[in-house]
Amino acid sequence: MKSHQVTIIDIAKKLGISKSTVSRALTNNPNVNSETRKAVLEVAKELDYQPNMLALGLIKNETRMLGVIIPDIQKPFFAAIVSGIQHAVDRMGYRTIIAQSDESPQVEKANIQALMLSRVDGFLICHTRDTRNFDQIKMLYQKGFPLVSFARTCPELPIPKVVEDDFNGLYTTTRHLIEQGRKRIALLAGPKHLQASKLRKQGYMDALRQHGISFDGDLVAHTRFTTEHVSVAVDRWMALPVQPDAICTIYDAGAIQVMQLLKARGLRVPDDIAVTGFGDDPAAGFVEPGLTTFGQKPYEIGLLAGKKMLDILKRKYVDTPPETTISPGSLVVRASTGPVEGTGL
Amino acid sequence: MKSHQVTIIDIAKKLGISKSTVSRALTNNPNVNSETRKAVLEVAKELDYQPNMLALGLIKNETRMLGVIIPDIQKPFFAAIVSGIQHAVDRMGYRTIIAQSDESPQVEKANIQALMLSRVDGFLICHTRDTRNFDQIKMLYQKGFPLVSFARTCPELPIPKVVEDDFNGLYTTTRHLIEQGRKRIALLAGPKHLQASKLRKQGYMDALRQHGISFDGDLVAHTRFTTEHVSVAVDRWMALPVQPDAICTIYDAGAIQVMQLLKARGLRVPDDIAVTGFGDDPAAGFVEPGLTTFGQKPYEIGLLAGKKMLDILKRKYVDTPPETTISPGSLVVRASTGPVEGTGL
DNA sequence: AACATTCCCGCAACCGTTCCCATATAAGCT
DNA sequence: AGCTTATATGGGAACGGTTGCGGGAATGTT
16 A cells, blocks of 8 residues: 655665665764765655654654643634744744544543644643643643643643633623713623633623622623523523613623523613623624624734643753733624614624 | 553563453453453553554554644534544544634635644544635645545545535525515625635526626625625625615624614614525524525534544545535525515515 | 874663563373 | 363563764874
C-alpha cells in the first residue's frame, strides 16, 4: 500500500556517504562541504524526501502540536476562538488538535488524557460550564505542561488567561437600560459557581447601585443555560405583581429565547420590555428586533491565547508571573432596547 | 522544566527484569507470567507511566491523527462537519488536526504539505471555492494516503465523497416557488467551475423545464459568493423591464443578503418577491421573514465522512470501488416564500 | 620540516518502543 | 530417563533521525 518511505539513509547510499553527513546537510549544520550539501539537497529533491517528524519528535521530545479543548465547536464563539488560535500559532509551525468536551466534565477529562498521550506540546483550555473539579488541569500544571486558559478558567491556577470583559459587559448593558429610562431590570444570570457568571452579575448589581436602583432578588434568575431554565424564569417574572420593563441577560442565546417567549406572550420588544444580551453572537444581528448586546471579539481572544502559548513555548515567562488578559468589548446598540428601530444588521 | 519521562526501562529496572517483558506485559501479550504482569502494571501505575506515542508511531508508521482541511471553521456549515467527523473517529482513537485554508488555494496547498509532514494517517478535505488545480490532492492519492472528500470535491479522483444534495436542493426550492404561483424566477448561482454549483443550477433548470417555464438567461447571475456580486445581480434584475417575482439562491448567506437589499429598496418579501436559500444555516431561522431553504445536515455529512475514513483505515475498500454519498436534505418552508398576492391561496 | 589548526566526514550512541530470535526452565509423553 | 513441547524471559535489531567524539586530510604557522 504505502510505498517505502524515503529516508536519509537512502540519500546517503545513493551518494556513497554516511547518514550523519546527510543529516547535517539537511539541517544546515555548518560542518559540511558546500558541494556535498548541494548534492544532498539535489538527491533529496529528486527522491522527494520528507523528514519524519516522529523520529525528530522522539529525539527532541516535542511534537509541535497544541491541544485545544473547547466545549463545542459549533458555537460561533468557540469556532472564532479556534480560528484565532490557529492563525496565531500556525506561522510558528504549530498544528492544533481540537477536542470537544460537549460540555461534559468527564469527556473533558478523557480529552486531556488522550491529548497528553498524543504528547502535545501544550494545552489551550476552556472548561465545561459544569467543570468544578480542576484536578486534571492541575495535574497538567504539575507535570509542567505549557498551559493557557480562556473564557472559562480555573481561578486557583497561576497560568496565563484570556477572558471576556465580564464585569464591564453587564455593567454597560445594565447602565444602557437605565439610561433608556428602564426602572425594573431583571437579570437572566448563569450558574453561581462560574467565575464569568459571578462577574457579570456583579457588573449588573454595581450598575444598579450606582444609579440608585435597589436590588430585587425576585428579578434575578440563575440558569444553567438551558431553554427550560429560561422558560421558567420568564414565567416567574411575568407572574410578578409588577412586571419588569427590561430583561438583561448574560448570554445572547438566552436573550434571543427571552425575546421569542415575550413575543409569544404578545409583548412587544422594546416597547413593552427591553432585552439585552452578551457576546454579539452572529444571531444577534439577524433576529427581529436586532439584539442590543455587549460585543466581544472571540477571534481576538483566540489570537491572544495563541500568542500567550507561543510566549510560554519560547520560555518567556520564566520569572514574570502569568497574567490574566481581559479582551475588551463594546456596547452594540440595536432595536431591542431603543425607542428607535435598529439597522437590522 | 519537564521532568524525566518515565519509560518502560524505568519499570524494568525497578523490577529487575528486561524491558522486553515490560513491553509484553503492557501490551497484553500472552507470553508473560500473570504475576509478572501484575507487578508491571502496579509499578507502571505507581510511576505514572505514559507510553510514548512517538516511539510507537515510529515503529508502526502511524500517528492516529487525521488531517481535516476546510476553508473556514467559523462558517457554521464547516463547524458542524468538523464536529461530525470528530465524533465519528474519536471513539476509534483518532485525533483530528484542523487546518483552515481561508478559501485560499495556496494556503490549502501549504496545509496539505504541512499535514503530510506531520504524518497524519489520512486526509479529509473540502476544497477552496477557487481550487481548480487538484495536483496536491492527486499527489496524496498517488502516495497512497487514505482520502475522503466532502462538499467540494475533485471530480477526477476515484475517492470516497460525501456531498450535499445539490441537484435536488435547487430542484425542490424552484418547484416550491413554482407551486406558489411564481412565474419569473431568478437564480443567484455560483462559480461555473464548481461541481456543486453546476448541479444546483441544473436542478433549477430541470424544475423550470418540467413545469413548462422557459429558461431566461437574464435571470441567472453567477457569483463568486461575494457581497459585491450579489449586489450587482440584484441591481441588474431590478433594472429589467419585467422584474422577477422570486429569487432562488444556491446559498443561504446570499439569500439573506438579497432579502436585505430588497428590503432596502422598499420591496416586501414575500409579497412582492419571494426568496429561497440552500443549506438551512442557523441564520435562516433568525432573519425576518424566516428564510425558506433546502435544509442540509452538515453534522451528518461529517459523521459520514468520518465513517468512510475509518472504513479506508480498516482496509475495507480493497476491491469495492469508493462511492459518492449524497447526504439527503429536505425543504424547510418559512415566511420568505408565501404565495403570490391575490391568488386566494 | 614539525606542529597546530581548521574543515569534513564517519562511527556509534541515543530517543522509547516493538518484536523476532535465542535460551532456560518446566511440564507432558512414551 | 529421554525426548518433544509449552511457557517465560532476555538480548538486540529496528524504526528515522541527531549529535558528540575522534580522525584524516588539507592548510596555516614557526
